[in-house]
Amino acid sequence: MARFLADWARSRGIETRAIDLRSRAESSDVPAGRAAFWARIPGTGKAGGAIILLSHLDVVPVDPADTAGWGAIDPFGGVVMDGAVIGRGALDAKGALVVHLAAALRLAARATPLGRDVIVLSTPDEELGGLNGAARLLREQPELVAGAAYLLTIGGGITVGPSGVGEAPGLWEVGVAEKTPCWLELRARGTAGHAAGGSRDSAVDRLLGALARVRSLPRPVRVVPEVATLFAALAPRASAEDRAGFADLETALRDDAGFRQRFLADPARAALVRNTFAITTLRGSRQINVIPGEAAAGIDARLLPGESCADFAEATRRAANDPDIQVDVRFTFASRASPSETPLMDAIRRVAARVDPGSLVVPRVGTGASDAHWFREHGIVAYGFVPRRLRPVESRRIHGSGERISEANLQFGTDVLVSLLEELDR
Numbered sequence: 001m002a003r004f005l006a007d008w009a010r011s012r013g014i015e016t017r018a019i020d021l022r023s024r025a026e027s028s029d030v031p032a033g034r035a036a037f038w039a040r041i042p043g044t045g046k047a048g049g050a051i052i053l054l055s056h057l058d059v060v061p062v063d064p065a066d067t068a069g070w071g072a073i074d075p076f077g078g079v080v081m082d083g084a085v086i087g088r089g090a091l092d093a094k095g096a097l098v099v100h101l102a103a104a105l106r107l108a109a110r111a112t113p114l115g116r117d118v119i120v121l122s123t124p125d126e127e128l129g130g131l132n133g134a135a136r137l138l139r140e141q142p143e144l145v146a147g148a149a150y151l152l153t154i155g156g157g158i159t160v161g162p163s164g165v166g167e168a169p170g171l172w173e174v175g176v177a178e179k180t181p182c183w184l185e186l187r188a189r190g191t192a193g194h195a196a197g198g199s200r201d202s203a204v205d206r207l208l209g210a211l212a213r214v215r216s217l218p219r220p221v222r223v224v225p226e227v228a229t230l231f232a233a234l235a236p237r238a239s240a241e242d243r244a245g246f247a248d249l250e251t252a253l254r255d256d257a258g259f260r261q262r263f264l265a266d267p268a269r270a271a272l273v274r275n276t277f278a279i280t281t282l283r284g285s286r287q288i289n290v291i292p293g294e295a296a297a298g299i300d301a302r303l304l305p306g307e308s309c310a311d312f313a314e315a316t317r318r319a320a321n322d323p324d325i326q327v328d329v330r331f332t333f334a335s336r337a338s339p340s341e342t343p344l345m346d347a348i349r350r351v352a353a354r355v356d357p358g359s360l361v362v363p364r365v366g367t368g369a370s371d372a373h374w375f376r377e378h379g380i381v382a383y384g385f386v387p388r389r390l391r392p393v394e395s396r397r398i399h400g401s402g403e404r405i406s407e408a409n410l411q412f413g414t415d416v417l418v419s420l421l422e423e424l425d426r
């Protein structure tokens, strides 16, 4: 795919590379065929460092049991129907890549170049955490993004009401921070044996006991500054009864029991003010009549920005309270926020006011993760924002069934992105 895109860009006179992430040293952990796509539209440099338009080449699988969700449509068939491109990746993230490419093509055709370079980058492995994609690229070939000041990627966009695309004014959500993923594995050891004797203290029994204790750990409510800013920005759109609470979230959650109850009843909101915790994998014996010597459980916790997975693992270890249970961190990264007051955010606000009068631009905190944090670590202001208007029902198709993007949205996204890049020059 990286080669296909590079050929496509080269044939249009654009400077480009397909970056082989397989052929480099110590690559045995990378499955064959991993590569990234990179292209550059040079600017004068007078306005400052480059802006990177980042997407990813990989997609999540389609659930083979979910035949009803896709109907007669082949999720990998590239189907265009009823004015929409339908298939896995239409939103996450090839629809974003198409908008980035269309914008690049238009910029390349300009008589006068922009004041900064525009880099289009699409990496593999994002859905698996980016270690073999964005992280590896930044480690091995940092010169490809040297001097970059800004980055736009998935993790934000324009949400419109339930009644249809084109409905204005929209909510322009710009991702500035993400929660910290903290993936743990609990492993219990015990004596293996014949199940006919019964079990009271086996690895499985100990694991279940520990999981019960870990599940009942308190999950205190805490309002981090990015979330306080988000809800303050949303306050004008909130219901009359919630408006004051949104404007001062920390106080309202502490002092107003009715507000607190309403707020926490919505899982998406609750996840923004406390750590979440899901037991996702369980492993024991492979055979019903055998007591296993080891039992294990995987936990996907998402921590509030600023909290450390090492501390969370230690709290889990204390709660498990069993010397025969080992708690290991399987994956984490330190979440970092980008400042929400920057020339890029100002440019987004000016474009929003022009193309969508009455719209509201808010700095969003994501509960999921993208590759943005790898670039934030390099001092790049990275925002989750793809200019497309989606109803909530459309966004929910990401990682689900019937994923699609309308052709009108691809056109709109290209127009808005080009305006945004021009506005950033001013």
Ligand SMILES: [Zn+2]
Pocket (backbone or CB within 6 Å): 060, 092, 127, 399
């Ligand atoms: Zn995804």
